[in-house]
Amino acid sequence: MDDGSETVPPAGTRDRIRVRMTARAIDEPHRAASPLELLFDLTFVVAVAAVTVQLAHEIADGHALSGLVPFLQVFFAVWWAWMNFTWFASSYDTDDVAYRLLTLVQMGGVLVLAAGVPAAAEDSDFRAITLGYFLMRIALVAQWLRAGVEDPAGRRTALRYAAGITALQAGWILRLVLAETGALPSAAQLPSFVVLAALELSVPWWAERTSPTNWHPHHIAERYGLFTIILFGESVLAASNGVGGALEAAGPSVPLIVIAVSGLVLLFGLWWLYFLTPAGEGLSDRRDRSYLWGYGHYVLFAALAALGAGLEVAVERTGHHLKASDLAICYAVAVPAAIYIVALWLVHRPIVAAPALRPAVVAAGATATLLLPLAVPLTGVPAAVAAIAAVCVLMVAVTYRPLLSGGRTPSPSRAEEGKIGT
Known part of the structure; x- marks a missing residue:
């Protein structure tokens, strides 16, 4: 029955003018x-790049610790805005005109x-960061209000989300x-x-106490995987910028080649480790633990962004004299890499009974x-970075050892891909 809430497009077209916003099925096939989500992610490439470049400057000037707090603060705003959009889209994406225009506002923010x-x-x-955050959040409030109007079953949850986000946004403006x-x-x-950020994190928990939203586990796992790939791409870009600066200053050299190759190997190994565990299956089986998995990714994502900054400085060190000491530069690579390794295990442990990475490894x-x-x-520095990359390669090899011995094998990324759409 046509209630006037949806305009059916002519045959052969995909553009939808108006679609009633109702909760999507958690087992929707081929999700x-x-x-639009991919386009939305591209704007975050710019934001993450800006944060990473700024941290790299702080590290190179010998101010890594003082630059860490602003980095974590700005990265929180970037991550939290992306995450809120992602989970809302998993539950209520209509891809109609109104939805697209509000997404455009968030992209502008x-x-x-x-x-x-x-x-x-x-x-x-x-001021600019608060304004950008305001634009992102106010557009999301409009999305939640629309969901509250058009989806009676999820109205109370949607309105609680809208109220919580609005109150916190007022808090951020007041703080500024x-x-x-x-x-x-x-x-x-x-x-x-810290207080406002903690309250932001509590909004989903408070809003969904009435009734949970219908997010799709395999869609969410894919979205997080895509953002992880974006962060790896940013790290590659940061290292490439360092290579360009070093080549311009001193030309090609053995240390430059060693660090550049080692950085690429390190990033490839860390990427490999992330996609060993099929998170979609775990989220489907343990939906109640999604907060631990989703929130834990802040540490993992921030570590990846910081690693890109560290690699950029390490590469740049081969062609420039920097204020930062060699030890500080090496730790700018080692600390984010170590945090990433630990965070990777911690975020998957609540949702997967036996993560591919073992605690001892x-x-x-x-x-x-x-x-x-x-x-x-x-x-x-070159040898130290190469050794860190070797540790990562060894971790991948040890994790794949059961494959050689005929035992349990780790689940590759294609196992996750195979679940999407089933």
Whole structure:
């Protein structure tokens, strides 16, 4: 029966003018990332690149620790906006005109936020970042309000989401106004950020206490995998920028080639480890543990972005004299890599009974990665980075050892792909 809520497009066309926003099935067949979601992700490429470049500058200038807090703050805004869009889309994506236009507003907010990264890092000026975040969040509020109007079954949850996001957005604007007028002391700015961020994280838990949203487990797993690939791509780009700078300053050299190749091997190995575990199956079987998996990815994603900054500086070191010490540069690579390894196991452990990575392998790999930079006075930066890459390769080899012995084999990424659409 046509209730006027949907306009059926002419045969042969895919554009939908108006589609009633109702919860999508959690077992919907052939559910995969839409072209709009892929386009949306591209704007985050710009935002992540801006954050990574700024952190690389701080590391190169010998201010890695002081630059870490602004990096984590801005990255939280980027990650949280992406994650909220992703989970909403998994539940309510209609791909009609209204949905697309509101997504466009969110994309514009991402670009405004990215433009404000240098000012935030250098001058503690968060006006552009707050404006970009506001645009992203207010568009999401409109999406939730629409879901509340058009989906009676999920109305209460949708309206709670809209109310929670609106209240927190007012809090962020108030924080900016107080900071700009001097009413919020510098010492209180970080604690206020932590409080507001914690409240942001609590909104989904509070909103879904009434009834959970109908997110699709394999779609969510695919979306997180795609964002992981974006972050790996950013790391490759950051390292490439370092190579370009080193070549321009000193031309090709053995240390440059060693670090460039080792960085690529390291990133490839970490990518391989991520896609060993089919997260979609775990999310489908343990939906109640999705918060641990989803929120834990903040650490994993931030570590990948920081690793890209570290690799850029390590490569650049071969052609430039930097203020940062060789030990600090090596740890700018080792610490994010070790955090990534541990976080990878931690995020999958709640949803998968037997993750492909065993605890002993994780502990040994992370420990070795953190100890290797101590040898940099004897080996130099290139050898240390090569050794870290070798540890990652060894972890992949050890994980695949059952394949050679005829035992249990790790699940490759195609196992996850095969689940999407079943």
